[in-house]
Amino acid sequence: MKGLGTLVGFWFLGFVVGLVGDLLLVKAGIIYALWAALVAFLGNSLLVQGLLIGIATGFISMVSVLAWAYMSKER
Numbered sequence: 001m002k003g004l005g006t007l008v009g010f011w012f013l014g015f016v017v018g019l020v021g022d023l024l025l026v027k028a029g030i031i032y033a034l035w036a037a038l039v040a041f042l043g044n045s046l047l048v049q050g051l052l053i054g055i056a057t058g059f060i061s062m063v064s065v066l067a068w069a070y071m072s073k074e075r
Contacts, residue, residue, distance in 0.1 A: 010064055014057040021056050022049070 038048040 006068070010061055010068075013064055014061045017060045018053045018057040022053055 035048060035052070038051070039045050042048055
């Protein structure tokens with residue numbers, strides 16, 4: 001049960017980061033410039049949105065798992 005709770009916790013963290021990132025996407029100048037450039041390059045805003053959110057949440061999940069592994073390592 002401990003492992004399931006950990007997985008759900010990491011899933012929820014990734015969900016929250018993705019949601020907040022999506023809501024802030026049009027408000028941040030640098031992110032909006034990146035968004036506009038990628039939309040112009042790829043031509044599909046939904047594809048760009050999915051890519052950016054996937055990259056951000058994947059990175060946050062990876063950092064979270066690495067931090068959890070480091071903190072739970074036996075010394």
